Amino acid sequence: xxPTMEIAHLGRLLVGIGFGLCAxxxxxxxxxxxxAALNGIARQPEQAGKIQTVMFIGAALVEGVALLCAVFCFLxxxx
Numbered sequence: 805x806x807p808t809m810e811i812a813h814l815g816r817l818l819v820g821i822g823f824g825l826c827a828x829x830x831x832x833x834x835x836x837x838x839x840a841a842l843n844g845i846a847r848q849p850e851q852a853g854k855i856q857t858v859m860f861i862g863a864a865l866v867e868g869v870a871l872l873c874a875v876f877c878f879l880x881x882x883x
Contacts, residue, residue: 815880815881819881822873826870826873826877830866830869830870833866833870834863837859837866838863840859841855
């Protein structure tokens with residue numbers, strides 16, 4: 805059964821909104837990670853290398869979730 809054009813357009817609109825929320829959420833998450841890392845480095849400069857490593861791991865995990873969400877949004881467009 806084919807969806808009507810109105811429902812198909814609504815689905816595309818909702819996928820776009822979902823993709824936008826995914827991008828905003830990832831930006832906020834990475835921003836908080838970097839801010840916390842900079843605060844930690846300012847307090848303990850001798851631990852900068854360890855803090856930076858943990859920061860990159862955390863940012864990669866947040867970006868991985870955002871990428872997965874974006875893939876799901878694009879897959880939702882196909883159906």
